[in-house]
Amino acid sequence: MVTEVELCGIKLINPVIPASGTFGFGLEMAGAFDLNLLGGISLKGTTKEPRYGNECPRIAECPGGLINSVGLQNPGIDALLNDNVPALRKIYGGVVIANISGFSVDEYVYCCRKADASSDIDILEVNVSCPNVHGGGMAFGTSAKAAAEVTAAVKAVTGKPVFVKLSPNVTDITAIARACEDAGADGLTLINTILGMRIDIVRRRPVTAEKYGGFSGRSVFPVALRMVNQVASACSIPVMGCGGVSCAEDVIEMMMAGATAVQVGAENLRNPMVCAQITEQLPSVMERLGINDLKEIIKVI
Amino acid sequence: MPTAIENMKEGTYTVRYNEKIATSVFRMRLDGDTSAFVRGGQFVDVAVEGFFLRRPLAVREWDGEGFDVLYKVVGKGTEAMTAIRPGSILNVLTGLGNGFDTSLCRHSALVVCGGLGASPAFTLVKELKASGKDVTLVAGFNTSSDLVLRNEYAGLGVNMHISTMDGSCGMRGLVTDVIDVLNGEWDCFYTCGPTVMMKAVCAKMDIPGEVSLEERMGCGSGICYGCTCRTTGGPKRVCADGPVFKKEEIIW
Numbered sequence: 001m002v003t004e005v006e007l008c009g010i011k012l013i014n015p016v017i018p019a020s021g022t023f024g025f026g027l028e029m030a031g032a033f034d035l036n037l038l039g040g041i042s043l044k045g046t047t048k049e050p051r052y053g054n055e056c057p058r059i060a061e062c063p064g065g066l067i068n069s070v071g072l073q074n075p076g077i078d079a080l081l082n083d084n085v086p087a088l089r090k091i092y093g094g095v096v097i098a099n100i101s102g103f104s105v106d107e108y109v110y111c112c113r114k115a116d117a118s119s120d121i122d123i124l125e126v127n128v129s130c131p132n133v134h135g136g137g138m139a140f141g142t143s144a145k146a147a148a149e150v151t152a153a154v155k156a157v158t159g160k161p162v163f164v165k166l167s168p169n170v171t172d173i174t175a176i177a178r179a180c181e182d183a184g185a186d187g188l189t190l191i192n193t194i195l196g197m198r199i200d201i202v203r204r205r206p207v208t209a210e211k212y213g214g215f216s217g218r219s220v221f222p223v224a225l226r227m228v229n230q231v232a233s234a235c236s237i238p239v240m241g242c243g244g245v246s247c248a249e250d251v252i253e254m255m256m257a258g259a260t261a262v263q264v265g266a267e268n269l270r271n272p273m274v275c276a277q278i279t280e281q282l283p284s285v286m287e288r289l290g291i292n293d294l295k296e297i298i299k300v301i
Numbered sequence: 302m303p304t305a306i307e308n309m310k311e312g313t314y315t316v317r318y319n320e321k322i323a324t325s326v327f328r329m330r331l332d333g334d335t336s337a338f339v340r341g342g343q344f345v346d347v348a349v350e351g352f353f354l355r356r357p358l359a360v361r362e363w364d365g366e367g368f369d370v371l372y373k374v375v376g377k378g379t380e381a382m383t384a385i386r387p388g389s390i391l392n393v394l395t396g397l398g399n400g401f402d403t404s405l406c407r408h409s410a411l412v413v414c415g416g417l418g419a420s421p422a423f424t425l426v427k428e429l430k431a432s433g434k435d436v437t438l439v440a441g442f443n444t445s446s447d448l449v450l451r452n453e454y455a456g457l458g459v460n461m462h463i464s465t466m467d468g469s470c471g472m473r474g475l476v477t478d479v480i481d482v483l484n485g486e487w488d489c490f491y492t493c494g495p496t497v498m499m500k501a502v503c504a505k506m507d508i509p510g511e512v513s514l515e516e517r518m519g520c521g522s523g524i525c526y527g528c529t530c531r532t533t534g535g536p537k538r539v540c541a542d543g544p545v546f547k548k549e550e551i552i553w
Binding site for chain 1: 311517528
């Protein structure tokens with residue numbers, strides 16, 4: 001069974017990657033299982049300055065998922081590169097993906113330039129789709145022009161592969177995807193969370209301290225799958241599929257829809273061992289389905 | 302930098318009992334591996350059929366065969382838990398959170414609980430007593446029908462100094478009123494209960510203390526940053542850096 005896949009010339013031992021924001025900075029889970037089972041790790045979204053994030057409650061449960069409004073809590077790009085990533089590298093040999101967020105084109109450029117200088121980082125994931133911050137994040141990912149502008153600006157300061165992480169909260173995700181590809185993106189990650197809300201009907205106020213948050217979990221899988229398929233059909237650059245993936249069968253379904261690698265997000269919050277379990281289940285599921293090499297099934301639909 | 306979760310274990314547990322012990326309060330015993338528990342004040346995260354997120358529940362006590370938790374019915378998830386029958390198998394993350402530090406106490410400790418805060422404090426008190434420390438226990442409830450664990454604490458040789466808001470049991474008023482009446486001398490305190498109560502206790506007590514915070518959680522295991530609180534040492538995760546913090550760390 002060949003589980004190896006390749007993103008822009010970078011080999012991953014398997015396509016399984018915990019998604020940004022659902023696996024901290026990697027080290028948190030080092031005591032729970034061997035991180036080297038993972039094809040890659042997408043680190044928690046990082047900004048130029050340290051951020052506390054939003055007030056609590058940041059979490060609201062939903063049928064088949066949850067809403068989060070963490071709001072990009074992170075130690076800032078300098079601490080990420082000086083402390084977190086080197087510490088992770090000591091125990092992890094797979095692909096490290098830095099997820100970069102910002103409130104201006106200059107901030108994206110600043111962070112990507114710094115991350116570019118780190119030999120510990122393999123791929124830059126440019127997050128233009130965080131729904132939980134005001135005046136940045138998703139604002140760049142809901143306009144083809146702004147997304148292209150960020151993409152071109154960061155491409156100019158890094159030689160590492162740049163994956164742009166797209167928002168599902170748009171009318172036509174393929175228009176944004178094509179704009180990023182035309183601006184030089186090496187790949188695309190999708191989908192980020194779907195903007196949602198919950199109301200406490202007793203207290204008559206939103207469950208989360210922020211009125212709206214990002215909805216993710218098993219329920220979004222069909223939406224994510226459809227968007228991955230649309231984008232993989234519209235573009236020729238590789239896609240990391242993300243959204244509602246909870247088992248090895250979902251990984252295969254996501255790859256058939258067009259993903260070269262697959263990120264696992266909200267499921268980590270209910271089962272922190274799930275990524276390790278998926279990597280262990282993949283070979284037997286492949287055998288059952290008659291798949292010898294995962295690369296054969298990418299975008300068969 | 303965030304610390305790794307060293308002790309967490311995932312496993313399946315068999316429900317031995319799941320019984321109502323006070324108004325809207327249930328006690329559930331789960332049999333299985335307890336090797337992940339190292340301190341009183343730690344918690345577990347229980348997967349409940351039909352709900353996406355687990356339910357974080359403080360551990361009252363464990364032994365070689367299992368552990369028990371007290372929980373209050375506050376929403377659909379805990380409501381569903383009341384229907385779990387003995388013999389059911391549940392998936393549980395164990396050994397979560399840091400727990401109380403008994404080394405804070407030299408000779409005598411004041412333990413102040415509110416409501417179900419009496420549950421995670423139980424193993425703390427048991428450990429303090431086992432190491433020969435004097436323990437004064439103050440427990441506040443809304444009303445007498447909310448009262449829990451009085452007999453269990455008596456079994457440790459610890460008298461529960463009770464306050465209720467309506468005066469239906471013990472002293473009428475707040476835990477801080479009981480502390481005034483006791484007028485004792487302690488070298489440290491521990492507190493677990495509603496935030497307003499713990500804040501009042503911290504403001505009142507001019508000795509070292511530990512506080513067990515509560516926040517709505519996502520993962521319970523330190524990876525989602527959904528339960529962050531402000532401390533003098535920067536943002537901390539209640540689930541993984543806490544839930545127990547030093548009094549002086551907390552920015553209320």
